Amino acid sequence: MKVLVVNCGSSSLKYQVLEMDDSSLLAKGLVERIGIEGSVLNHEKTGHDKYVLETPMQNHKEAIGHVLDALQSPLHGVLKSMNEIGAVGHRVVHAGEKYAGSVLITEDVIKALEECIDLAPLHNPPNILGIKACQELMPNTPMVGVFDTAFHQTMEPELYMYAIPYEMYSKYRVRKYGFHGTSHKYVSQRAAALLDKPLEKLNIITCHLGNGASCAAVKGGKCIDTSMGFTPLDGLIMGTRSGTVDPAIITFIAQKEGITEEQVTSVMLNKKSGILGVSGVSSDFRDVEKEAEAGNERCQLALDMFARRVKSYIGSYMAQLNGADAIVFTAGVGENDIGMREQICEGLDKLGIEIDREKNNVRGKETIISKSDSKVKILLIPTNEELMIAQDTVAIVGNGK
Numbered sequence: 001m002k003v004l005v006v007n008c009g010s011s012s013l014k015y016q017v018l019e020m021d022d023s024s025l026l027a028k029g030l031v032e033r034i035g036i037e038g039s040v041l042n043h044e045k046t047g048h049d050k051y052v053l054e055t056p057m058q059n060h061k062e063a064i065g066h067v068l069d070a071l072q073s074p075l076h077g078v079l080k081s082m083n084e085i086g087a088v089g090h091r092v093v094h095a096g097e098k099y100a101g102s103v104l105i106t107e108d109v110i111k112a113l114e115e116c117i118d119l120a121p122l123h124n125p126p127n128i129l130g131i132k133a134c135q136e137l138m139p140n141t142p143m144v145g146v147f148d149t150a151f152h153q154t155m156e157p158e159l160y161m162y163a164i165p166y167e168m169y170s171k172y173r174v175r176k177y178g179f180h181g182t183s184h185k186y187v188s189q190r191a192a193a194l195l196d197k198p199l200e201k202l203n204i205i206t207c208h209l210g211n212g213a214s215c216a217a218v219k220g221g222k223c224i225d226t227s228m229g230f231t232p233l234d235g236l237i238m239g240t241r242s243g244t245v246d247p248a249i250i251t252f253i254a255q256k257e258g259i260t261e262e263q264v265t266s267v268m269l270n271k272k273s274g275i276l277g278v279s280g281v282s283s284d285f286r287d288v289e290k291e292a293e294a295g296n297e298r299c300q301l302a303l304d305m306f307a308r309r310v311k312s313y314i315g316s317y318m319a320q321l322n323g324a325d326a327i328v329f330t331a332g333v334g335e336n337d338i339g340m341r342e343q344i345c346e347g348l349d350k351l352g353i354e355i356d357r358e359k360n361n362v363r364g365k366e367t368i369i370s371k372s373d374s375k376v377k378i379l380l381i382p383t384n385e386e387l388m389i390a391q392d393t394v395a396i397v398g399n400g401k
């Protein structure tokens, strides 16, 4: 079966077509600047040159229309007709407490996702727009929703509740949700395959370290704790996000700087903090590492802070899991940053975590990078959220659910 995977942002749309008989990627692409001047589609049939289409695209429906045309084009396409697509898998950020797994999209599901808009005001509206546009253009194709929050729904209340008045939960659903769930789920499954052990018997700490970053404690394939919280601002230090800070800082800064608390949270803590904020140079680890090597102390501080924060979560999750069988590194930094992986793992030998410097000298490849006698195995696993979405989609459609 061929599956179309769609991930809609506010002005962008990422897509892939996968042949699920052998999990191969047939085509992928990205539409940017939807609804803004300069709309552009970058489409790539696997093994061929990029096809670029610059044409006005007022909304997601128009953008998807161009994507479907490109997919069926005799020159750049991979399909004779859209009937070849057995199902569409949609990435949706927030499903609140409603779904602990992927679901076939119905009117009720769309309503439930609309009810979650206040929890993810930037993400859920374009996700829903993408679903509706695909439904209009492909009315007979089943659609599946795959949610970033779903994998974390197995957390217990004592780990997802905040110690604030209980009514804040019952009235407004303020609790930890966690994000990047599709990635944490995918790499924990791959970790079991790589270790050749049943997932049900493994305790795994997954570290998704990219521009956005989060850790998860995964027991027997189920998430028991994760570092992102009510929003993706919490937890680890990220490219431009602060991660966890003392919440009293928000009011203090707002008063001192004469700005609103909303500005502190949505601008300063989300967009101007993290690696960018501390280094003053860039949110990209490559730039910051280069400057740190040249002697920039703030860049070195930003990297040291990042590594320490990841270490703290590893320690915390070792305790929550009563020991781990494996630690997994994934996403842009986790897959490519050899030095950062070494820095995070250094000095953890008393916890049975010992990285092998030679084996760690690798990028973007599924492999074990711990010493052969390290009690806790350290794994590098490139994430593949699109494949996970497509696999979930096939599982749901195949089950006739």
Ligand code: AMP
Pocket: 209, 210, 211, 212, 239, 283, 284, 285, 286, 331, 332, 333, 336, 337, 338
């Ligand atoms: P992601 O959000 O998973 O796409 O990760 C993007 C981030 O990965 C970039 O902002 C970089 O900071 C980081 N990254 C990518 N390649 C490297 C590399 N070779 N060394 C260090 N960091 C990298």
